[in-house]
Amino acid sequence: MSKLPMRKSTIVQALLLLQLLTFHVFSQPDGSTAPMEKTEQEALYLAIQSLVGKWWNGSELYPDPCGWTPIQGVSCDFFDGLWYVAALDIGPVLENSLECTQDAKFSQLLFKLKHLKSLSFFNCFSSHRPTTIPSSNWEKLAGSLETLAFRSNRGLIGEIPASLGQLTNLRSLVLVENSLTGMLPRELGNLVNLQRLVLTGNGFNGQIPVSLANNLSELLILDISRNTLSGSLPSSFGSLTSLLTLDLSNNILGGSLPSELGELRNLTLLDLRNNNLSGGLTHSLQGMTSIQDMLLSNNPLGGSLMEFGWESLRNLTTLDLSNTSITGVIPDSISSLKTLRFLALDNNHLSGGVSPKLAALPSLRALYLSGNNFTGELEFSQGFYERMRGRFASWNNPNLCYGSEVTSTGHVPFGVERCKHEQENSAYNSGTQNKVNGGSSNQDSNLLASFGFSTSMNGLWWAIAARELVLVLLLILLQ
Numbered sequence: 001m002s003k004l005p006m007r008k009s010t011i012v013q014a015l016l017l018l019q020l021l022t023f024h025v026f027s028q029p030d031g032s033t034a035p036m037e038k039t040e041q042e043a044l045y046l047a048i049q050s051l052v053g054k055w056w057n058g059s060e061l062y063p064d065p066c067g068w069t070p071i072q073g074v075s076c077d078f079f080d081g082l083w084y085v086a087a088l089d090i091g092p093v094l095e096n097s098l099e100c101t102q103d104a105k106f107s108q109l110l111f112k113l114k115h116l117k118s119l120s121f122f123n124c125f126s127s128h129r130p131t132t133i134p135s136s137n138w139e140k141l142a143g144s145l146e147t148l149a150f151r152s153n154r155g156l157i158g159e160i161p162a163s164l165g166q167l168t169n170l171r172s173l174v175l176v177e178n179s180l181t182g183m184l185p186r187e188l189g190n191l192v193n194l195q196r197l198v199l200t201g202n203g204f205n206g207q208i209p210v211s212l213a214n215n216l217s218e219l220l221i222l223d224i225s226r227n228t229l230s231g232s233l234p235s236s237f238g239s240l241t242s243l244l245t246l247d248l249s250n251n252i253l254g255g256s257l258p259s260e261l262g263e264l265r266n267l268t269l270l271d272l273r274n275n276n277l278s279g280g281l282t283h284s285l286q287g288m289t290s291i292q293d294m295l296l297s298n299n300p301l302g303g304s305l306m307e308f309g310w311e312s313l314r315n316l317t318t319l320d321l322s323n324t325s326i327t328g329v330i331p332d333s334i335s336s337l338k339t340l341r342f343l344a345l346d347n348n349h350l351s352g353g354v355s356p357k358l359a360a361l362p363s364l365r366a367l368y369l370s371g372n373n374f375t376g377e378l379e380f381s382q383g384f385y386e387r388m389r390g391r392f393a394s395w396n397n398p399n400l401c402y403g404s405e406v407t408s409t410g411h412v413p414f415g416v417e418r419c420k421h422e423q424e425n426s427a428y429n430s431g432t433q434n435k436v437n438g439g440s441s442n443q444d445s446n447l448l449a450s451f452g453f454s455t456s457m458n459g460l461w462w463a464i465a466a467r468e469l470v471l472v473l474l475l476i477l478l479q
């Protein structure tokens with residue numbers, strides 16, 4: 001008896017739900033479809049068809065694209081009683097996304113979508129039929145377009161047309177992993193509302209236009225990594241004061257670090273790895289008080305770590321100065337960076353002692369000191385080596401040795417000898433030590449060089465993993 005009312009109520013609920021659904025479906029204006037201008041709807045169908053192929057018949061498959069037959073990747077906005085396309089995302093993101101055919105074409109009809117705010121092409125234009133970014137008509141989208149993205153279009157060739165500079169409402173311009181080439185047009189400097197400019201992984205060359213740095217004061221993210229930009233960094237970068245991340249890694253940028261960079265007080269990431277920058281660590285960079293990741297490895301930077309106000313970089317977590325031709329000693333101020341997690345000073349011309357204070361840094365998870373000329377005794381505890389495992393490197397420092405703190409041969413610093421006065425006291429340990437070292441420290445550093453220092457932030461952590469892997473392999477081989 002007690003179960004019956006419950007069943008009844010489920011049925012009532014189901015009926016209510018059904019009613020709600022039917023009400024929703026048929027509650028469009030006119031009682032049937034979402035009203036659109038005929039030209040808008042036709043432009044949408046034909047623009048998509050030119051990308052996904054002739055087989056795609058929009059009017060048949062999606063008779064009400066802003067209403068009850070939505071197209072994956074298309075969204076609409078309502079203006080003055082009519083529906084307009086607000087966003088068009090082409091590319092294999094979801095299971096039923098619009099996917100381009102091998103000979104996808106960029107249709108001029110896209111420029112008829114008068115309220116288009118967001119346009120993106122992912123994995124669309126293939127090298128089977130190379131195509132360029134249209135060079136005219138962008139002004140038609142100037143009033144509406146806020147984001148434009150071309151990602152992973154291997155067949156997208158040619159230059160960035162100067163006319164993109166007409167899209168003055170643009171907040172985000174992303175041209176990632178395409179085959180674009182040529183110089184960056186000065187007109188990009190007209191995009192004064194841009195917050196994100198990401199041009200990574202193309203073949204852009206020439207200098208960074210001064211207009212970018214002069215005009216784009218709203219910019220939060222600037223990433224032009226993995227291109228072949230040359231010349232020096234414009235000093236006007238200092239006026240991009242909103243900037244949070246600046247990534248120009250993997251180019252051939254030269255000259256010195258402009259002192260104006262120090263004015264980027266909100267910057268949290270500076271990645272200039274793998275360039276041709278010289279002239280030392282500009283002192284004013286200590287003005288980047290929010291910086292968390294400072295990555296400068298593989299540049300002929302030169303200079304020293306002294307006289308730099310490390311203590312002002314209170315939030316520094318990653319400092320990568322590997323292979324930067326720096327000289328001198330490690331200043332004590334580095335040991336005061338409480339938030340430091342990753343410190344790479346390897347493959348430089350550093351000398352002097354290694355302070356045991358480094359091991360006391362509470363957050364430190366990786367420390368690379370190899371390939372320098374450090375001298376004296378490494379006064380790190382056995383617990384430190386156990387904690388760091390493969391994320392510690394100090395080989396190729398011929399005048400460095402480790403001391404009596406380390407008693408277990410399983411946790412000696414790889415490629416470093418036990419200090420002489422220690423060896424005299426312990427013949428047994430030194431015998432084991434020779435076996436572990438095996439005279440192979442040169443070989444392993446070459447191996448490491450071929451693994452490490454790859455391209456992105458990911459690459460950095462990959463490099464850490466690779467170093468660990470190599471070390472494990474070597475230890476197995478040597479046993």
Ligand SMILES: *[C@@H]1O[C@H](CO)[C@@H](O)[C@H](O)[C@H]1NC(C)=O
Nearest residue numbers: 054055056057058059060061
């Ligand atoms: C799409 O389908 C409709 C109705 O079936 C048909 O009239 C129209 O010719 C087709 N359009 C294209 C471009 O194939």
Ligand SMILES: *[C@@H]1O[C@H](CO)[C@@H](O)[C@H](O)[C@H]1NC(C)=O
Nearest residue numbers: 186187188189190192211215
């Ligand atoms: C910078 O922006 C102004 C408009 O704010 C524009 O007139 C000028 O041409 C831009 N400069 C460059 C070099 O693009």
Ligand SMILES: *[C@@H]1O[C@H](CO)[C@@H](O)[C@H](O)[C@H]1NC(C)=O
Nearest residue numbers: 217240241242243265266267
């Ligand atoms: C820097 O960040 C702070 C805190 O988020 C913000 O209030 C300030 O406006 C930013 N400065 C600039 C120049 O954008």
Ligand SMILES: *[C@@H]1O[C@H](CO)[C@@H](O)[C@H](O)[C@H]1NC(C)=O
Nearest residue numbers: 230252254255276277278300
């Ligand atoms: C790097 O810069 C030096 C001058 O500092 C220059 O002689 C050299 O040609 C540059 N290398 C490349 C690859 O541009």
Ligand SMILES: *[C@@H]1O[C@H](CO)[C@@H](O)[C@H](O)[C@H]1NC(C)=O
Nearest residue numbers: 265266288289290291314315
């Ligand atoms: C450093 O980080 C802390 C915590 O994330 C944050 O509250 C603080 O504002 C940061 N300091 C600076 C100068 O950015």
Ligand SMILES: *[C@@H]1O[C@H](CO)[C@@H](O)[C@H](O)[C@H]1NC(C)=O
Nearest residue numbers: 275276298299300323449453
């Ligand atoms: C060290 O940096 C220079 C550029 O300064 C680069 O040419 C060289 O390949 C780097 N070495 C390694 C092992 O990465």
Ligand SMILES: *[C@@H]1O[C@H](CO)[C@@H](O)[C@H](O)[C@H]1NC(C)=O
Nearest residue numbers: 349351352372373374375399
């Ligand atoms: C390394 O340091 C030692 C002792 O300070 C010095 O004699 C030697 O010349 C240095 N080697 C190099 C390559 O700089």
